[in-house]
Amino acid sequence: MNKELVLTIAAFQLAIMTNIGLAQLDNPHNDPSKVLGAESCAKCHDAEIAVWKKTPHYDTFKKLHRKPEAKQIAERMGLRSIKRGETCLKCHYTEQDHGGATKAISGISCESCHGASQDWIKIHNDYGGPNISKLQETPEHKTLRREKSIANGMRNPSNLYLVARSCLNCHTTPDENLVNVGQHPTGSLDFELVAWSQGMVHHNFVASDGKHNSPSTTERLRVMYIAGTLADLEFSLRATAQATTKAKFATTSALRANTMRKKLAWIQSHLNHPTLQQAVDAANEVELKLDNKDQLIAAADKIADCGFEFAKTASGTELGAIDALLPDKSKYK
Ligand code: HEC
Ligand code: HEC
Ligand code: HEC
Ligand code: HEC
Numbered sequence: 001m002n003k004e005l006v007l008t009i010a011a012f013q014l015a016i017m018t019n020i021g022l023a024q025l026d027n028p029h030n031d032p033s034k035v036l037g038a039e040s041c042a043k044c045h046d047a048e049i050a051v052w053k054k055t056p057h058y059d060t061f062k063k064l065h066r067k068p069e070a071k072q073i074a075e076r077m078g079l080r081s082i083k084r085g086e087t088c089l090k091c092h093y094t095e096q097d098h099g100g101a102t103k104a105i106s107g108i109s110c111e112s113c114h115g116a117s118q119d120w121i122k123i124h125n126d127y128g129g130p131n132i133s134k135l136q137e138t139p140e141h142k143t144l145r146r147e148k149s150i151a152n153g154m155r156n157p158s159n160l161y162l163v164a165r166s167c168l169n170c171h172t173t174p175d176e177n178l179v180n181v182g183q184h185p186t187g188s189l190d191f192e193l194v195a196w197s198q199g200m201v202h203h204n205f206v207a208s209d210g211k212h213n214s215p216s217t218t219e220r221l222r223v224m225y226i227a228g229t230l231a232d233l234e235f236s237l238r239a240t241a242q243a244t245t246k247a248k249f250a251t252t253s254a255l256r257a258n259t260m261r262k263k264l265a266w267i268q269s270h271l272n273h274p275t276l277q278q279a280v281d282a283a284n285e286v287e288l289k290l291d292n293k294d295q296l297i298a299a300a301d302k303i304a305d306c307g308f309e310f311a312k313t314a315s316g317t318e319l320g321a322i323d324a325l326l327p328d329k330s331k332y333k
Contacts, residue, residue: 034116061107164231193228199332219316233260241296
C-alpha cells in the first residue's frame with residue numbers, strides 16, 4: 001500500500017475511534033459481565049498489585065462490613081447485607097457477574113479506575129504483533145493502540161480525564177438516600193486529584209523501567225490538577241441533578257459544584273485556554289437548584305467533553321501559571 005493511503009486509513013480509523021471513545025463519557029460504572037478481576041492483571045503488573053494491596057481501596061473488602069459505622073449506615077437504610085445488594089457494592093467493591101448475579105470479588109481494584117477489561121486487555125499492550133517489542137513500536141502505533149483501548153472501554157491514564165472521572169464518580173458520593181437516610185459521609189470534600197493520587201495510590205512503573213515507581217512530571221501534574229477540578233465539577237453537577245429534596249445531599253452537592261466552578265474560573269483567568277473557557281461558560285450558565293435536572297446534566301456532559309479534549313491535547317508546558325495551586329509533596333495522601 002502506498003504511504004499516503006496508509007496515513008489516510010489511519011486518520012480515518014482514529015476519527016471513528018475518537019467518537020466511540022467519547023461515548024465512554026456516559027457512565028464510568030463497570031459492566032460486571034466484563035470485569036476480569038485483579039488476578040488477570042497480576043501476571044504482568046505485579047508491582048502495581050503490591051502498591052494497591054497497601055491502600056484502603058484494597059482493605060475495604062476485608063474491613064468495611066465489620067465496621068460499626070458501616071453497619072449503622074446499612075441499618076438506617078434497611079439493608080440486610082453490605083457485601084450483597086447493589087447499594088454498597090457500587091463504590092466499595094469490584095463487582096463481577098456470576099451466572100446473572102453480581103458478586104463482590106475484591107475491594108476497589110484496577111478495573112474500578114481503568115475500566116472493565118474484557119474488551120481491551122488484549123489490545124492495550126499489543127505493540128503491533130508478537131514480534132514487535134516496546135522499543136520497536138512506532139509513535140503512530142502507540143497513539144492508535146491507546147485510542148483503540150479507549151474505544152474498547154479502557155480508562156487509559158494517557159488521557160487523565162478518563163481516570164479522574166473514575167475517582168470522582170465515587171468520591172462525590174452521588175447517592176441521595178445514602179447520604180440523607182444512611183447518613184453516609186458526603187463524599188470526600190477535600191478530594192483533590194494530585195494530592196490523592198500521588199501518595200499511597202501512586203504506581204507509575206511502566207513509565208520508567210517497570211521496576212521503579214517514578215514520580216509524575218510537573219507538566220503531568222498540572223494537567224492532572226485541572227482534569228481533577230473538571231471531573232469534580234462534572235460529578236458535583238450530576239449529583240445536584242439527582243437531588244430531589246432540599247436536605248444535606250442537595251446542599252452539599254450544589255455547594256461543591258459552586259466551589260469547583262469558581263476554582264475553574266480562577267484557573268482559566270490565569271491560563272486563557274479555549275477549551276477551559278467552554279467549560280467555564282457551561283458551568284456558569286446553569287442554575288444550581290432543585291428541579292433543574294436536564295440543564296444540570298447537559299452542563300455536566302459539556303464539561304465531560306471539555307475535560308476529555310483538554311486532557312488529550314494539553315502537554316502541561318503551557319500551564320505553568322497554575323503552579324501555585326499544586327499541592328506540596330507533604331500533602332500527598
Ligand atoms: C500480558 C501482559 C499484561 C496483562 C495481563 C495486563 N497488562 Fe496492562 N500493560 C502491559 C504492558 C506491557 C503495558 C505497557 C504498554 C506500554 O508500553 O505503553 C501495560 C500498560 C498498562 C496501562 C497503562 C496504559 C498506557 O497506555 O499507558 C494500564 C493502565 C494497564 N496496563 C492496566 C492493566 C490492567 C488493569 C490489567 C488487568 C485487567 C492489565 N493491564 C493486564 C501488559 C499487561
Ligand atoms: C457512591 C459511592 C459510595 C457508596 C454507594 C457507598 N460508599 Fe461508603 N464511602 C464512599 C467514599 C468515597 C468513602 C470515603 C470517604 C472519605 O473518607 O473521603 C466512603 C467511606 C465510607 C465509610 C467511612 C470510611 C471507613 O471505612 O471507615 C463507611 C463506614 C462507609 N463508606 C460505609 C458504606 C456503606 C455501609 C455503604 C452501603 C450502604 C456505602 N458506604 C456505600 C463512597 C460510597
Ligand atoms: C469504585 C469507587 C472508587 C473509585 C473509582 C476511587 N475511589 Fe478512592 N476510595 C473509595 C472508597 C469507598 C474509599 C474509602 C475506603 C474505606 O476506607 O473503606 C476510598 C479511599 C481513598 C483514599 C484514602 C483516603 C484516606 O483518607 O485514607 C484515597 C487517597 C483515594 N481513595 C484516592 C482515590 C483516587 C485518586 C482515585 C482515582 C484515581 C480513587 N480514589 C478512585 C472509592 C473509590
Ligand atoms: C484508585 C484508582 C486506581 C486504581 C485502583 C489503579 N489505578 Fe492504575 N492508575 C491510576 C491513575 C490515576 C494513574 C495515572 C497516575 C499518574 O500518572 O501519576 C494510573 C496509572 C497506571 C499505569 C500507568 C503507569 C505509568 O507508569 O505510566 C498502569 C500500568 C496502571 N495504572 C495499572 C494499574 C493496575 C495493574 C492496577 C491494579 C493493581 C491499577 N492500575 C489500579 C489509577 C488507579
